[in-house]
Amino acid sequence: MRWDRLFDDLEAQLALDEVRELDSEVADRTRRERAQLDLHTRLLANLDAPRAALRLSGRVVTGRLLDVGPDWALVETAPERPVLVALPAVRAVSGIGPGARTPSVVARRFGIGAALRAVCRDRAVVEVADVDGHLATGTIDVVGADHLELAEHASDETRRTANVTGRLLVPFWSLGSVRRI
Template sequence: MARDVGAGEGVRMRWDRLFDDLEAQLALGDVRELEAEVAERTRRERALLDVHTRLLANVGATHVGLRVRDRVLTGRLVDVGPDWALVETAPGRPVLVALPAVRGVTGLAPGARTPSVVARRFRLGAALRAVSRDRAVVEVVDVDGHASTGTIDVVGSDHLEIAEHAADEARRAANVTGRSLVPFWSLGSVRRL
């Protein structure tokens, strides 16, 4: 009889090992399923990100580079709107960049931040109206690299008008050498001089 007990023990051990193996396979399958689900959710969340939310997460970063045509504006990312970014390329030298003109961005940390309702409404026109109110002398560069220097006289719903004059002259009728209308869709950047 001792022999039968020993044989029964061996069979039970084999069944125990089989169940242990099945449990391990099931656990491994659960882990793989969870990993696949996490990966899929991550892909879905990343697919919803846009440039605005990526830039918002990096406001304050000091080495962000925005490539606009054949130049890179590198500096501290000061602020971001839904269709513009403000980069301080040197202390006290901010440049307003139209996001549609941006051809690439470097220096971003991972992550995104959901914009507030106010941030979503403060569009390029509003930022340009603030510059226009100051009557500051600016350099306006379009997406082709053409630069105009002068004072922004008008900011419409989809364009700005600049009274062109020398950077070291005040905006007076006698100093205006021409006027240019720049549609927002062709605007590259605006920099105070």
């Protein structure tokens, strides 16, 4: 009997050690997988989140998360009023759930330049905010490899040569958001 209890005790200790080792391995793998997640994949899992709040320097863009690219997010702040937010300008995000979704190969290549070119083609009057919160209004004339060129004019005027008061180059790395007016 004594030997049986000893062997039972050793078996129980061995089983407990195996459970602890497995738990440790699972926790380590989970940490490694989470370390692979980026903001893009987290936001992709939360498309249509109704109250996503992206905090930029000095302001918060809150609304329904419409779309996400590798370096941008499109947030509908009011019906038919989307705001294009540059992800490098985002300081924090709230109002989203857990999870992540791997983007398609095409989605990974659809950067902020492509999104801005769509706005440029529409010739829409926009409000451009930089990472410091400075605002400028006008029409995007050119979207380069790493910047946009804004023909500055009043928000209630169309883009005509006589209405243009200046030209503003905004590098993508200093872009905060672009909102159609």
